[in-house]
Amino acid sequence: MLLTIIYIVAITAEAMTGALSAGRRSMDWFGVILIACVTALGGGSVRDVLLGHYPLGWVKHPEYLVLTCCAALFTMLIAKWMKHLRSIFLLLDALGLIGFTIIGCQIAIHLGHGFVVSAVAGMMTGVSGGIIRDILCNDIPLVFRRELYASISFVAVICYWLCMSMGMSLEWTVVTTLVFGFSLRVIAIYFGLEMPKFIYQDDDDQSASSKDH
Template identity: 65%
Template structure:
């Protein structure tokens, strides 16, 4: 129940951030709704396709499409207020990241897949919506160039899986992982923790 509630909050928040990204690119209302739905539901869809988990989540629960579409249209009208809600959206995004990750892990575990696959499934669910959003908006995905994000998702997945592996009840493992992953993401934002970057420039003169 807690995960379901967090999931609904997360897809709403993600849809609104997707709508803002579309607005920055000057897209029409259809584009705004499309980008919002991709941002909110794309990670789960990619996971389901890769794992052969059917029907896709949004096909099984079409109300999720309605929620994200309404959130996108609402964003169009309240966009001038969104800057004041930036901190709130960072908090909701951090919660959503861990919630998406846990749901991805549970899907893989329900399919009797191994721990490594479950961890990757969780990470895909957590980050791929944002990756698809940025690709569709012709941007380098933020997940590859900002504070720890994908690594927080992967760490949270392993935290959850190891808790289960050592015999902890699923509810306890969920709560511990939610708290730990949420805290790690907020600390990464606060202190600008980033993965090491690889910078390569080919300065050699081309042959004449």
């Protein structure tokens, strides 16, 4: 099944981004493995806990947990060459983002939820692993500051939903969403597209100002 392959690619790529983040903070091996697991499997876990969808993915399939641990160890080994693999890495991460989004969306639909909850479930799956990673590393989550990321996840949900409403088969819907979302993400990275920011200051005596730039 296409989605299983994408899922495996996605958790591997996410585990590697987690391991590198942990390495930037000079964590020990255990920390690296934990951050990798949380980054890869945290998004799905948050979704499943909030939707009451038990058992969680990694509880049912502990092999995914083992896979992320191996990915973390592997990342420590090849960290020296990571710089040269950057573009491959970004592409895998983009594939992962869209893959996670589709999976999260599908699970919510299977549980009988409507568009709003499915959209949240899809975005949560795609994005919250990275948010937990950044919290554990004591950063402001990158998701809120970087080029289009979460918003692409949202657009992918809309694309998925539109395809389904138009009566497309599941396979075609998945493929269309993947290609569309992946292309968007690549374009966003290439041109450094960003969401407009909301800037607000009110330190009691400073003037409040709101700018979009």
